[in-house]
Amino acid sequence: MFHIFHYQPLRLITQNSLSSMCLKLMLSRPVAFAQIWKSWFSSHSLLGRKNIILMGPPGAGKTTTGRIVGQKLDCPVIDIDDDVLETTWNMSVSEKLQDVGYEEFLEEEGRALLKFSASGSVISLSGSNPMHAAGMQHIKKNGIVVYLDVPTTVIMSRLTSKGMDRIVGLSPGVSLKDILQFRKQFYRRWFDIRVLCGGDVAAEVVAEKVLDAVKRYQDSELETFISTRSSRSGRSTEGNSHKLYFSDVVTQGLALDGGLFVPERGLPKFTAEEWQGLIEVTYVERAQVILERCIHPADIPASKLAEIIATAYGENFSCSKVAPVRHLAGNQFLLELFHGPTASFKDFALQLVPHLFAYCIPRSCNYLILVATSGDTGSAVLDGFSRLHDTDKQRIAVVNFFPEDGVSPIQKSQMIGYQKENAWSVGVKSDFDFCQTAIKQIFTNSDFTGFLTVEYGTALAAANSINWARLLPQIVYHASAYLDLVHQGIISFGSPVDICIPTGNFGNMLAAFYAKMMGIPIRKCICASNENNVLTDFIRTGVYDLRGRKLISSFSPAVDILKSSNLERYLHGIANEDGQLVTQLFNQLENQGHFQLRKDLLGKLQQDLVAGWCSDEDCLAAIHSVYSTTGYILDTHTAVAKVVADRLQDRTCPIIISSTAHYSKFAPAILRALRIAEINQNPLSQLHLLSSYSALPPIHWGLLETLKKTGNGDHQVCAADMSVLMSHIETLIQNHFM
Numbered sequence: 001m002f003h004i005f006h007y008q009p010l011r012l013i014t015q016n017s018l019s020s021m022c023l024k025l026m027l028s029r030p031v032a033f034a035q036i037w038k039s040w041f042s043s044h045s046l047l048g049r050k051n052i053i054l055m056g057p058p059g060a061g062k063t064t065t066g067r068i069v070g071q072k073l074d075c076p077v078i079d080i081d082d083d084v085l086e087t088t089w090n091m092s093v094s095e096k097l098q099d100v101g102y103e104e105f106l107e108e109e110g111r112a113l114l115k116f117s118a119s120g121s122v123i124s125l126s127g128s129n130p131m132h133a134a135g136m137q138h139i140k141k142n143g144i145v146v147y148l149d150v151p152t153t154v155i156m157s158r159l160t161s162k163g164m165d166r167i168v169g170l171s172p173g174v175s176l177k178d179i180l181q182f183r184k185q186f187y188r189r190w191f192d193i194r195v196l197c198g199g200d201v202a203a204e205v206v207a208e209k210v211l212d213a214v215k216r217y218q219d220s221e222l223e224t225f226i227s228t229r230s231s232r233s234g235r236s237t238e239g240n241s242h243k244l245y246f247s248d249v250v251t252q253g254l255a256l257d258g259g260l261f262v263p264e265r266g267l268p269k270f271t272a273e274e275w276q277g278l279i280e281v282t283y284v285e286r287a288q289v290i291l292e293r294c295i296h297p298a299d300i301p302a303s304k305l306a307e308i309i310a311t312a313y314g315e316n317f318s319c320s321k322v323a324p325v326r327h328l329a330g331n332q333f334l335l336e337l338f339h340g341p342t343a344s345f346k347d348f349a350l351q352l353v354p355h356l357f358a359y360c361i362p363r364s365c366n367y368l369i370l371v372a373t374s375g376d377t378g379s380a381v382l383d384g385f386s387r388l389h390d391t392d393k394q395r396i397a398v399v400n401f402f403p404e405d406g407v408s409p410i411q412k413s414q415m416i417g418y419q420k421e422n423a424w425s426v427g428v429k430s431d432f433d434f435c436q437t438a439i440k441q442i443f444t445n446s447d448f449t450g451f452l453t454v455e456y457g458t459a460l461a462a463a464n465s466i467n468w469a470r471l472l473p474q475i476v477y478h479a480s481a482y483l484d485l486v487h488q489g490i491i492s493f494g495s496p497v498d499i500c501i502p503t504g505n506f507g508n509m510l511a512a513f514y515a516k517m518m519g520i521p522i523r524k525c526i527c528a529s530n531e532n533n534v535l536t537d538f539i540r541t542g543v544y545d546l547r548g549r550k551l552i553s554s555f556s557p558a559v560d561i562l563k564s565s566n567l568e569r570y571l572h573g574i575a576n577e578d579g580q581l582v583t584q585l586f587n588q589l590e591n592q593g594h595f596q597l598r599k600d601l602l603g604k605l606q607q608d609l610v611a612g613w614c615s616d617e618d619c620l621a622a623i624h625s626v627y628s629t630t631g632y633i634l635d636t637h638t639a640v641a642k643v644v645a646d647r648l649q650d651r652t653c654p655i656i657i658s659s660t661a662h663y664s665k666f667a668p669a670i671l672r673a674l675r676i677a678e679i680n681q682n683p684l685s686q687l688h689l690l691s692s693y694s695a696l697p698p699i700h701w702g703l704l705e706t707l708k709k710t711g712n713g714d715h716q717v718c719a720a721d722m723s724v725l726m727s728h729i730e731t732l733i734q735n736h737f738m
Contacts, residue, residue, distance in 0.1 A: 049119045052214060053139060055187060056148035057180055058127035058167055059158035061203055065148065066124035068207035076121040080113070080129060088112050093126070102169055110135035117142070128168040130186040140190060144217060146210055147191035149289075151277045152180050154199040188306055193217050194292055198273030220298035222265065225249045225468070228572040229259030229586075230579040246299040247360035250353075250469045251367070253462030254443040259582070260569050261468045267475075268293040270519040272493060275479075279487050283322035284313050286483065287476045290518075294472050300359055308359070312351040312473075316341050316387075318701045323348070323477040325484040329630060331654050332645060333490075334638070335481045336697070338662035342414060343700040344558075345508065345660040346380035349465075349473040354384045356469050357461070358392040366458040366737045368729065369398035370442065372435035373464075374504060375407040375558040376661055378425060379414035381463050386420035397422040397736045398463065399729065401435045404428060404717055407557055410665050410683045410703065416715045417706045422736065426728055430720035431551045433563050436464070436505075438725055448726055456733050465507030466565050474511030475518065481656050482520045490654060496523035498655040500645040502637040503527040503535055503611075504559030506566040508658060513570065513608060523653060525609050528644035530554045533613035534562050540611060542602035544585075545594040555616050555669040556636040558661065563589075571597075574604045612644035619643065623663075623673035633670060633695045635663040662700040664690055683707055 052069060054062040063079050070077030078084065081093050089096050089108075097105045110132030119142060130136055156176055159167065169179045193213045197206050216222060225244045244252070249261040270293070278286050287309050292302055300308070313322050319339040326334045340347025361367055371381045378400040385398040402415060404427030415425040428435050442448060443460060452458050465471060478499065486493050499522055503509045509527055516522040529536045531552045538544045546562055554560055572582050585595040597605065614622075622639040626632055634642060638659040649655045663670050667686035671679045674693070680686060684707045691699040718724045 049142070051118055051121050051123050051139075051143035052210070053123045053125060053143040053145045054148060054210070055125045055130055055145050055191060056127070056150060056197075057155050057183060057187070059155045059162070060127075060148040060150045060197065061206060062124040062148060064203040065206045065210060066122045068203055069210055070122040072207065072211065073122065076118070077124075078118055078121050079124045080116075081124075081126050084116055085109060085112055085126065088115075097168060102171070105168060106131055114138050127183070130190050131168075131183065136190050144193065144214055145191045146213060147187050147194045148197050148206065148210075149187075149194050149277070150197045151199065151280060152177060153280065155180055157199070188288075189303065191302060192297060194289065194302065196270075196274040196277050196289065198271075198277050201273055217297055220245060220296045223296045224264045225261045226264045226577075226579075227255035227257050227259035228262055228568050228579060229255065229257045229583040230577075246295050246468075250357055250360045250467065251459070251461050253460075253464075253467045254440060256444070256446075257583075258440065258444050258586075259579070260466055260565070260572075262569055262572060267514055267518050269517070272519065275483065275519055276486075276493050278479075279483050279493070283476075283480055284309055286480050287313065287473070290476050290479060291472060294475075295356075300356065304359060308352065308355040311355060316347070316351050321484075323480055325481050325488070325656065326632075328626070328632065328642075328657070331649070331651055332642075333481075333485065333654055333656050334632075334659045335477065335656050336659050337477060338635070338659060338697075338700065340380070341702050342376070342379040342383050342418070343662035343665055343703055344376035344380060345474070345477075345658065346376045347384075348477055349470045350377070350380040350384035350463065351387070352384075352473050353463060353467070353469045354388055354396075357463075358388055358396060361396070361461075363395075365453075366395045366456070366733075367397075367461050368452075368458055368733055368736075369396065369461050369463045370439050370729070371398060371400045371463045372432065372439050373400055373402045373407075373415075374432035374560055375402070375411045376665075377464065378402050378407075379411065379418045382415065382418035382420070382423040382425065385463075386418065386423045388422075393420075393422040395737075397732070398424070399732055400425045401428050401439065401725065402426075403431045403435060406431050406551075406553060406560065408666050408668070409681075410667060410686075410707070411557070413683050413707055414665075414703070417709055419715065424732060425715045426725075427715060427717040428720055428725070429717065432561055433551060434720050436561075436563065436565065438722055439464070440466070441722065442726065442729070452730070452733060456730075456737060458733050458737055460729075464565070465505055471507060471511050471514065471566075474508055475514045478512045478515040478522075479518070479520050482515075482522070485654060485656070494521055496521045496653050498522070498524045498526060498645075498649060498653060499658070500526040500528055500641045500649075500655055501658040502556065502559050502641045502660055503529060504532070504561035504564065506535065506564040506570065508660065509609075510566045510570055512658075516608075526641075526644060526648055526655075527609055527611040528641040529611065529613040530556045530559055530619070530640050531613065531615060532560050532562055535564055535567070536611040536613045538567075538611075539605065539609050542597035542599070542605070543594065544589060544596075546589070547593040554636075555619055555666065556640050558637055559640070570605075571601070574601055574608075610648055612648050614640045614643040620669065620673040622646075623670060624675065627674065627695065631696055633663045633674075633690075633693075633697075635659065635661045636666045636669050637661055638663075639673075662697070662703070664700050664703050 054066050056062055066077050085093055113135030195209045195213050288306050317339050324336050328334050337345035419425055449460055485491050499512045501509050509525055512525050527535055531554055551562055575581050588595040619636055619639045622643050623634050626634050641657045645655050645657055664687055667690055668679055687704055718728055
């Protein structure tokens, strides 16, 4: 068997003699002693007896990078091709491949790997090693597998220049690109860490990225979360300094002090080269790369995260591009976010979050998810949690509170129709702001939550955008939209774009801002409101004022919101994480109905955000105008954004308008915009009428089926009273978990 162990001479010396030798060296040559000690401590603290295993396609630079990493850590470097395979076979790899053929080569390569062991070393695998499962399982037991992810076009260029004489699987009729694409599935199966490597990145830079990635992998302490109402030290304004990680904030939802969770060290940043490496890949691949950087592998390993993402964005979405970008007119582009099962942008988070949640929660406790919705979240969260495995549905349930008379008829039909054995809808005789505030108060009511835990073994959690995990998938589609424009040749990478989003609770807008912070060249984020334009007034004046304002029912109900929860996260960021200031502002809003930003903070805000609003009449007019000129039907929320974009864009760069829902969810308003005189009140009849227009996009694939199944389904309705809501929650827990 082929063994290599890290040579550790200091361990062969007795403690007394070691102390004597160290003392003599330290006194006679202090600089040399310091360098030796630093080198020894660096490699041993990072590696221990583990190996760093570099994996990737041929031409990824594994051998060169491995040598540099080994030099930096002062540890052995092993190249599987040169030091193991060719030594074992007594011939070159290319000769062996020519001698035995493709399939036998993989088997013999795998057998050689099974006989190999090493410790405390940097190991560069061959490009085909990951295709032998048993061999990879063996070598991974004592190592951290680092995937050098290089764009396929770059690899092809490198291999072409080298003659491609050592590529396992290359044969007449099989293209190099096909081989590289085929192998990706094996690389994704085995890696612990991904390092993005652009085409022009020097090996020295890649080696540093490998070391940084390994350090991150080994130290989850670097990625903790704090409340927006915490001080800069991370201590809550209520004195709580307990460290929280991604898995904690996913399950807890809302901070105990009433604030929202944010990463203590901020979001990861991608270089321009790293973003450009994602231009050619699929939406699912982009999602995995971005989310790997945002979720520590100690919380969710890369392999499990890949499985979750593939499940979330696979067959559940009707469009293979998941979130396609469509040219509308002039410099305006639509980001279509309605191809999920419930026809709104909420599906991007809520097809993913239930699986993240199920993985992160302890097995010893049941969980009831509380959700408040202004329309689209309800059906999305019900559908998402109902898709969990049966064993998870037994311990995870969800209840959705929505304003009984504040959503569209089709939205209500969806929320009723998506009820399952672990998912229920409750109509509340009030508006969305009451529902959202009530849930926040329930979470911070320690007597009630403690009672549920002790009496029923059940904890409460949130799935609204107050939950950090809800925001991450939204960052992905904003980044992806920009990369799609680059891929389509509309812009070159680095050219700015504006983004316009119909905005109520500020979560979607915040995700776009986060994408900008992570390196996507977004110039301005344009907030589009309907007549509930408190955000527009705030962005323009710095005054958030709810005094005397009443919620106005509109044709765009998902943004019929006066209290924008995620604004708190944004303000925490521009205030340099001043939790005391954030606490002061939102306590004042709660108690007095208003607050005003300092002038310096308003200046920062207005560098990032601009805002406008749109009346119902202008919304319907925009739908009619766009349909008349393009044959495309906007939903009412997208129409609000279109109107505001027309008014505020300066036309010096492309503008991406978030199309947040499918128009068929708002059939009565759409039919009115299209100037249909008589509108049948039956939602199913309305959809059939819309389908006769043969418009773009066609009627949503899932809505007709949902409405057919719903019929006159039942749901509970309750008064706008906290004690009544709490009683409903307790009853649902008793019925499901006991």
